[in-house]
Amino acid sequence: xxxxxxxxxxxxxxxxxxxxxxxxxxxxxxxxxxxxxxxxxxxxxxxxxxxxxxxxxxxxxxxxxxxxxxxxxxxxxxxxxxxxxxxxxxxxxxxxxxxxxxxxxxxxxxxxxxxxxxxxxxxxxxxxxxxxxxxxxxxxxxxxxxxxxxxxxxxxxxxxxxxxxxxxxxxxxxxxxxxxxxxxxxxxxxxxxxxxxxxxxxxxxxxxxxxxxxxxxxxxx
Amino acid sequence: xxxxxxxxxxxxxxxxxxxxxxxxxxxxxxxxxxxxxxxxxxxxxxxxxxxxxxxxxxxxxxxxxxxxxxxxxxxxxxxxxxxxxxxxxxxxxxxxxxxxxxxxxxxxxxxxxxxxxxxxxxxxxxxxxxxxxxxxxxxxxxxxxxxxxxxxxxxxxxxxxxxxxxxxxxxxxxxxxxxxxxxxxxxxxxxxxxxxxxxxxxxxxxxxxxxxxxxxxxxxxxxxxxxxxxxxxx
Numbered sequence: 027x028x029x030x031x032x033x034x035x036x037x038x039x040x041x042x043x044x045x046x047x048x049x050x051x052x053x054x055x056x057x058x059x060x061x062x063x064x065x066x067x068x069x070x071x072x073x074x075x076x077x078x079x080x081x082x083x084x085x086x087x088x089x090x091x092x093x094x095x096x097x098x099x100x101x102x103x104x105x106x107x108x109x110x111x112x113x114x115x116x117x118x119x120x121x122x123x124x125x126x127x128x129x130x131x132x133x134x135x136x137x138x139x140x141x142x143x144x145x146x147x148x149x150x151x152x153x154x155x156x157x158x159x160x161x162x163x164x165x166x167x168x169x170x171x172x173x174x175x176x177x178x179x180x181x182x183x184x185x186x187x188x189x190x191x192x193x194x195x196x197x198x199x200x201x202x203x204x205x206x207x208x209x210x211x212x213x214x215x216x217x218x219x220x221x222x223x224x225x226x227x228x229x230x231x232x233x234x235x236x237x238x239x240x241x242x243x244x245x246x247x
Numbered sequence: 248x249x250x251x252x253x254x255x256x257x258x259x260x261x262x263x264x265x266x267x268x269x270x271x272x273x274x275x276x277x278x279x280x281x282x283x284x285x286x287x288x289x290x291x292x293x294x295x296x297x298x299x300x301x302x303x304x305x306x307x308x309x310x311x312x313x314x315x316x317x318x319x320x321x322x323x324x325x326x327x328x329x330x331x332x333x334x335x336x337x338x339x340x341x342x343x344x345x346x347x348x349x350x351x352x353x354x355x356x357x358x359x360x361x362x363x364x365x366x367x368x369x370x371x372x373x374x375x376x377x378x379x380x381x382x383x384x385x386x387x388x389x390x391x392x393x394x395x396x397x398x399x400x401x402x403x404x405x406x407x408x409x410x411x412x413x414x415x416x417x418x419x420x421x422x423x424x425x426x427x428x429x430x431x432x433x434x435x436x437x438x439x440x441x442x443x444x445x446x447x448x449x450x451x452x453x454x455x456x457x458x459x460x461x462x463x464x465x466x467x468x469x470x471x472x473x474x475x476x477x478x479x480x481x
Contacts, residue, residue, distance in 0.1 A: 029424075036341055036342070036424065039341060040426065043344075044439065044441070046303055046305060047303055047304055048438065050301070050303070050304040050437065051302075051436060051438050054437055055436075062435050063435070065435075066434050066435040068350070069295045071295035073253070073257065079333070081308050081310050081312070082308045084298065084300030084301065084310070084312070085298070086300070087264070087298075087301060087306075088307070089258075089260055089261050090263065093295065093298050093301065093302070094295050097294070099293050099314055100312045100313055100314050101313060102329045102330055102333050105326075110326050111324070111366050111369055111370050112316075112324050112327065114370075115315070115316045115366050115367050115369075115370035115371075116315060118364070118365045119293075119316055119367060123352070127253060128253060136280065139333070149332075151325070152332050154325055154329075155328075155329035156329075200365065214254065220276055221280050222269070222276055223261075223264070223265030223269060223275070227258065
């Protein structure tokens with residue numbers, strides 16, 4: 027493509043977004059004239075969604091939730107790391123200030139981040155981030171090594187990663203203290219499948235997990 | 248239990264959505280499963296009122312997303328850095344869009360002298376710095392909402408500067424014309440405004456602009472009335 031064509035293409039793909047946004051805003055206003063006025067008044071979402079940055083998983087669309095329903099954090103491979111102030115700030119704000127009732131960690135099969143972490147390759151600045159997934163593998167090395175089919179092993183790592191990140195959410199002071207006081211939030215682990223568009227509930231036993239974790243990570247005092 | 252209802256609602260709603268999408272287009276999910284090639288990286292706020300793909304009127308597969316408290320871009324934040332690296336160097340998105348919004352809780356917190364608590368005060372430090380750097384201007388704004396909107400804009404401007412200093416982004420701008428944009432989402436009307444920061448410069452661009460400028464390596468390409476012309480920058 028000539029430079030002129032590239033520029034025009036970039037303009038068009040950029041402008042398309044604004045055109046769609048205008049149409050969306052008009053449609054919302056037509057169906058409910060107070061929609062944006064109500065939104066401006068504040069948020070009180072029921073959910074905190076911690077998901078993958080992957081473009082194929084827009085949290086609100088796949089769950090049918092409206093603007094205002096879910097507080098959202100998305101990063102590479104839906105990780106919740108102890109020293110990551112970014113995700114920790116999100117959890118703190120969602121739990122202590124917005125008082126969300128549910129925290130959903132949602133992974134997805136075919137996750138590029140999980141796949142990258144299974145690859146013997148130096149990925150620069152991605153290394154420290156993806157290291158956390160390699161750690162999940164090490165924690166479940168026996169189970170994963172026993173799975174012969176590569177695709178199945180990869181899918182299982184996606185699930186185990188979600189469960190491990192749920193555990194990391196439960197380890198936070200905010201969640202433990204809020205649950206002791208209010209009996210919420212409850213932490214859930216889900217996996218999204220591209221093949222059918224459905225969410226699979228991994229049925230994380232939240233209370234059991236919390237009890238286990240508090241042997242060592244109790245921060246309620 | 249009321250709480251369980253919300254949870255079940257989301258899951259059953261997903262079931263309905265998947266059924267609807269597959270009915271509408273049987274190839275929808277098989278195509279998604281084959282991979283992603285998003286054109287846009289959206290860096291926005293976690294605020295529940297800013298669902299990027301919904302407000303852009305786009306579809307799953309279109310927008311790679313990172314959302315954090317007050318859409319703060321810190322150069323040493325490994326979380327955001329990993330997202331940028333993956334989106335720009337590996338997925339090769341064409342646009343990086345940093346989007347702030349009106350009525351932002353993080354903006355309000357940074358305009359206050361009270362502690363928010365926990366790790367949040369540390370996280371909001373860059374936004375506090377923006378406040379102190381623009382104290383006079385912000386203090387002159389009497390209306391609280393207008394002041395919060397202004398600091399949200401200044402926050403986007405500061406964030407875009409950090410993005411423009413990111414080596415991976417710099418390389419992509421040089422090598423393949425990656426574009427960086429700074430925008431503001433107005434929750435009060437649902438519309439996104441291009442603030443004109445980033446690769447465009449401040450002037451002559453945007454939905455309200457008459458001239459549209461795309462900067463090449465050494466020149467500006469100006470679209471005017473269907474014609475394009477090149478202007479060499481000093």
